[in-house]
Amino acid sequence: MGRGSGVIKFRSPVKDNPATDDGGGPSTHGFADTWAATIWPTGFVSMSLRETQLHLLNTTQRLVAALTDPTQTAQLGRSVGEELVDAHFTNPEALELSLSLIASRLLKDFAPQLRHINNAELRSRLGLLLGAIAAGFSTALRDVTFSEQEQIRRAGLLARETTERDLRGSEARFRAVFAGAAIGIAIADISGNILHFNPAMEQILGDSSEAHLFSSVAQFVDLDDAPELWSQYQRLVNGEQEQVQSEKRYVRPDGSVVWADMVISLVRDDNGHPRYLVVLVEDVSERRRLQTTLHHQALHDPLTGLPNRTLFFDRLRRLCNQHDSTKRIGLCYLDLDRFKAVNDSLGHHVGDKLLVELAERLARCTADAGHIVARMGGDEFVVLVEDCEGTRQLKLLAEQLLEALAAPFEIADHQLTVSASIGLVEHQAAGADPAELLKAADITLYWAKSEGNGGWALHESERRGRQVARYELSAAMPRALAHGEFLVEYQPLVRLRDSVTIGTEALVRWNHPVLGRLGPQHFIDLAEETGQIVPLGRWVFEQSCAQAALWSAEFGAQAPFVSINLAVRQLRDPGIVAELISIAQAYDVAPQQLQLELTESEIMGPSDEALERLRTLADAGFVIAIDDFGTGYSNLAYLRRLPVQALKLASSFVTGLQQDPNGDRVGEEIMKTLIHLSHILGLHVTAEGIETDEQARQLRDLGCDNGQGWLFAKPGPPETITEMLRPKT
Ligand code: C2E
Numbered sequence: 001m002g003r004g005s006g007v008i009k010f011r012s013p014v015k016d017n018p019a020t021d022d023g024g025g026p027s028t029h030g031f032a033d034t035w036a037a038t039i040w041p042t043g044f045v046s047m048s049l050r051e052t053q054l055h056l057l058n059t060t061q062r063l064v065a066a067l068t069d070p071t072q073t074a075q076l077g078r079s080v081g082e083e084l085v086d087a088h089f090t091n092p093e094a095l096e097l098s099l100s101l102i103a104s105r106l107l108k109d110f111a112p113q114l115r116h117i118n119n120a121e122l123r124s125r126l127g128l129l130l131g132a133i134a135a136g137f138s139t140a141l142r143d144v145t146f147s148e149q150e151q152i153r154r155a156g157l158l159a160r161e162t163t164e165r166d167l168r169g170s171e172a173r174f175r176a177v178f179a180g181a182a183i184g185i186a187i188a189d190i191s192g193n194i195l196h197f198n199p200a201m202e203q204i205l206g207d208s209s210e211a212h213l214f215s216s217v218a219q220f221v222d223l224d225d226a227p228e229l230w231s232q233y234q235r236l237v238n239g240e241q242e243q244v245q246s247e248k249r250y251v252r253p254d255g256s257v258v259w260a261d262m263v264i265s266l267v268r269d270d271n272g273h274p275r276y277l278v279v280l281v282e283d284v285s286e287r288r289r290l291q292t293t294l295h296h297q298a299l300h301d302p303l304t305g306l307p308n309r310t311l312f313f314d315r316l317r318r319l320c321n322q323h324d325s326t327k328r329i330g331l332c333y334l335d336l337d338r339f340k341a342v343n344d345s346l347g348h349h350v351g352d353k354l355l356v357e358l359a360e361r362l363a364r365c366t367a368d369a370g371h372i373v374a375r376m377g378g379d380e381f382v383v384l385v386e387d388c389e390g391t392r393q394l395k396l397l398a399e400q401l402l403e404a405l406a407a408p409f410e411i412a413d414h415q416l417t418v419s420a421s422i423g424l425v426e427h428q429a430a431g432a433d434p435a436e437l438l439k440a441a442d443i444t445l446y447w448a449k450s451e452g453n454g455g456w457a458l459h460e461s462e463r464r465g466r467q468v469a470r471y472e473l474s475a476a477m478p479r480a481l482a483h484g485e486f487l488v489e490y491q492p493l494v495r496l497r498d499s500v501t502i503g504t505e506a507l508v509r510w511n512h513p514v515l516g517r518l519g520p521q522h523f524i525d526l527a528e529e530t531g532q533i534v535p536l537g538r539w540v541f542e543q544s545c546a547q548a549a550l551w552s553a554e555f556g557a558q559a560p561f562v563s564i565n566l567a568v569r570q571l572r573d574p575g576i577v578a579e580l581i582s583i584a585q586a587y588d589v590a591p592q593q594l595q596l597e598l599t600e601s602e603i604m605g606p607s608d609e610a611l612e613r614l615r616t617l618a619d620a621g622f623v624i625a626i627d628d629f630g631t632g633y634s635n636l637a638y639l640r641r642l643p644v645q646a647l648k649l650a651s652s653f654v655t656g657l658q659q660d661p662n663g664d665r666v667g668e669e670i671m672k673t674l675i676h677l678s679h680i681l682g683l684h685v686t687a688e689g690i691e692t693d694e695q696a697r698q699l700r701d702l703g704c705d706n707g708q709g710w711l712f713a714k715p716g717p718p719e720t721i722t723e724m725l726r727p728k729t
């Protein structure tokens with residue numbers, strides 16, 4: 001309890017000086033100060049002690065007035081009690097102390113002012129005053145308490161109202177979001193039982209009837225296609241994870257498919273315990289469709305719709321990366337024959353339509369077996385056989401593909417018959433190099449083409465090996481030339497009339513350090529392809545000039561001319577004319593001593609410039625001869641327009657001279673006509689490949705001028721010719 005119990009002692013901070021005045025005098029001050037010091041510690045008053053003393057000064061005066069005027073006693077007393085409460089001395093202890101102080105000291109301290117009132121009357125008035133103070137205090141205190149309670153109640157009410165309004169507001173907002181969201185929302189308890197769905201969710205999942213809607217969050221997770229997702233979901237439910245996210249495919253009740261971006265989040269209560277699950281589902285079907293379309297476009301040929309090169313390589317690479325060494329793969333590389341002609345003559349739109357229909361036929365042909373057909377570009381297609389059973393299967397497939405293309409295509413009122421060539425490659429899948437496989441298929445396609453259109457060829461590594469060897473030969477040629485690995489042999493050209501050697505043909509050979517002696521059939525074509533024929537031909541020409549000069553020096557007018565083979569490629573070089581002339585001059589050989597042989601097919605094709613160069617050479621005095629006449633177009637009339645002086649008939653004519661068992665002499669007749677016509681055109685005729693006396697005699701009888709062949713001599717070192725020419729002693 002408070003200090004109100006027991007003996008009450010009044011402290012007096014202000015000097016206790018019994019006052020004799022009646023208004024603010026020392027007695028009033030003394031009383032007010034004591035009073036203030038007594039009650040001040042009991043309350044939580046906003047006034048300081050000093051302010052309290054001043055406040056009670058006035059109150060004290062009213063106390064004295066209350067005793068003095070009996071009509072005012074009750075009213076002033078009540079007002080003093082009320083004042084105490086107003087000044088926040090609401091603690092009952094303050095009242096008790098105040099009453100004690102007044103009862104014990106008031107009459108004494110203010111005795112001088114109250115002198116005129118008798119003692120009994122004073123005591124009676126004091127009693128009344130004390131009662132009035134107590135009554136005023138308690139009434140005021142009750143009022144204050146009531147009003148404070150009311151305020152508290154009102155504040156409480158207001159607070160509740162605000163909270164409820166806020167709650168209603170946030171709930172309304174939540175409802176609006178829940179109902180109007182484009183994203184599907186489901187709220188579930190922690191066991192996964194769904195409590196609420198929003199309309200978007202119903203729309204996304206495709207049915208508003210409750211029966212079809214998911215009843216559990218687990219149905220969103222669907223453990224079949226993503227076991228990892230399922231275990232994440234378990235962790236979420238156990239409170240070990242806050243969120244699970246995945247792109248999922250859902251099948252609606254009507255069978256349509258929706259792709260959704262799904263997020264499941266855990267909601268905890270205030271204590272952090274898992275309470276709810278919230279599922280958000282966004283329909284991403286459209287985005288996915290777009291992605292799929294783009295993906296498809298990137299991997300397919302826009303014209304035919306077939307897989308493109310990228311997709312094909314992708315698939316092939318995957319097959320090559322597997323480890324199963326028993327698995328084999330096959331490639332059918334197909335290319336239309338003369339497709340360019342279709343495009344050029346009928347236009348690209350017809351060409352395009354042809355490709356589309358062709359693609360359809362190819363796809364149909366391979367659909368059952370499940371092979372992939374890809375368009376590699378232009379008119380090139382490839383069929384990928386994933387589990388190849390062997391070359392037999394590939395050959396059969398190639399036949400089927402060719403057959404599928406055999407029936408004419410009906411395109412824009414045109415009936416188009418096409419053929420194609422196919423290169424086949426069969427290989428172990430594991431560890432194969434996709435680029436190498438395709439290169440092999442491409443080379444094999446080339447073989448198929450070169451063997452005639454409309455067929456297929458199977459890749460052989462041996463054949464490839466030969467090609468690699470060819471490649472290596474061509475690479476080695478420049479060094480071989482510099483190292484003197486080439487040499488020239490000479491074969492006599494003999495005048496049939498008297499068997500005199502009037503000329504020799506220079507024939508080049510290659511003494512290869514590893515492969516041994518190589519004839520021109522191994523490297524001349526190659527040298528023409530690579531352009532090496534230009535320096536090689538120049539070297540042969542130079543050797544021939546040197547040899548011609550030697551023979552000239554030894555045999556004078558009887559020296560044989562030297563016939564040198566010239567590839568048309570050499571004629572394409574604008575400097576060729578000046579070069580040949582200057583080399584001949586350098587060796588002091590007259591151009592008339594030199595014959596230049598060009599094959600018939602070569603001379604039919606070249607450009608006007610090349611022909612012009614040939615004319616200039618002829619004008620300079622070189623003898624121009626057509627080599628191997630009869631193996632090409634055999635157009636004698638055309639030769640009239642060329643600066644040609646000699647014709648070398650291919651050895652096939654010589655072989656054809658052979659009389660048939662039934663006495664047929666067609667070969668001889670042809671030869672006779674040819675020689676006759678050549679002579680009319682002013683050409684000297686040399687027959688190649690004479691191997692027997694009989695052939696030599698026949699040709700002489702037919703009027704053929706010269707002959708060349710093993711009968712006279714095989715090609716050999718120049719010394720052999722020199723020996724032959726030297727008069728026998
Ligand atoms: P070609 O100009 O028609 O040369 C004649 C070929 O017939 C030579 O073959 C020769 O050895 C061969 N031959 C000669 N007599 C007979 C015979 O009685 N029977 C048979 N079966 N063959 C005979 P070779 O030396 O193998 O030359 C082949 C071809 O290489 C030449 O055909 C020529 O076109 C080309 N060639 C040779 N040397 C050169 C050269 O330096 N430059 C160019 N551009 N081509 C050359």
Ligand code: MG
Nearest residue numbers: 505565597627
């Ligand atoms: Mg020749």
Ligand code: MG
Nearest residue numbers: 627628648688
């Ligand atoms: Mg020849």
